[in-house]
Amino acid sequence: MKKSYTTNLYVALTHYPVVNKNGDVIASAVTNLDLHDISRVAKTYGVRLFFVVTPLEDQQTLVEKLVSHWVTGFGSSYNPKRREAMELVRIKNSLDEVIDDIRQNGGKTPKTVVTSAKRGSRNISFGKFREMLSSGNPYVLIFGTGWGLAQNFVVEADYVLDPVTGSTDYNHLSVRSAAAIILDRLFGTYT
């Protein structure tokens, strides 16, 4: 029997500050399927907790309703596998609250690693990040919604992970797909 979590990694899905199509900083709306897909991926790869970050109260209420449906409501008995995944979800106002939560529960301040579709001078490779994770220190891997994390937010992070590129010039994955691929690159084992 494998453990229910196996890593020192936390995942955060951020809805503010992100940019829209025109580059304006906005708070994006929460997408239900992001929570379903990313919580299931997080559970598969042994992520500790999945933080959903939004400062908007109505959005927090929506997330709470969705999560409680699957964790304690009808969905929990209808589909216990969804419950196991949704149990990882925590709702927070900001990344600062995420870091406080991890510190309070684990004792150590986590380092932050942001994801981006663009390559920059501060990038770390997947191999480097795997090596960092094997140290046992906690890390938060941060995904942006909308058209990605606002630049000032990226600048403040401890590390920026290499973008996911495929075998073409096309570089426009959904955050759900990017999260799946990145966690597999970090923790997947296969032949």
Next chain:
Amino acid sequence: MKKSYTTNLYVALTHYPVVNKNGDVIASAVTNLDLHDISRVAKTYGVRLFFVVTPLEDQQTLVEKLVSHWVTGFGSSYNPKRREAMELVRIKNSLDEVIDDIRQNGGKTPKTVVTSAKRGSRNISFGKFREMLSSGNPYVLIFGTGWGLAQNFVVEADYVLDPVTGSTDYNHLSVRSAAAIILDRLFGTYT
């Protein structure tokens, strides 16, 4: 400049015959985000075409509407990157029609490779499939919706790909996440 497609792989998302939660064989409804996410992943990794298979006329109409919105309608100018991905979508009644289409356009009958969350005696590894793909012969990689492809359909396929397993016992990814991870395992390059 990399090519717009770089592989001999076709992807098919099947809505019939699949099973529901109780194991009954059904035709599942099409999920819009499956088309968005999987077309973008397919485009990223140089897949040739993305077939959406459903025998239900109302579902075919829905898919046609969605695709034409992004390929020729308002969406095509609003977001050209979605257009590039959606241009890969072809709607078919059955897997037989998928195979006919590939044969008519490429001259060779493709081999079929099904995905499954369960491991069986006929499984091939990701490495083995990569090796097969490098031969230049065409393959169709088939994903099921609902609770997965019906067993008689799996039995008739040429090959069954190893399931995606993570670092825990949890083995319940969405088809969107599984497609993203599998295409990255087949074609992704990173350090």
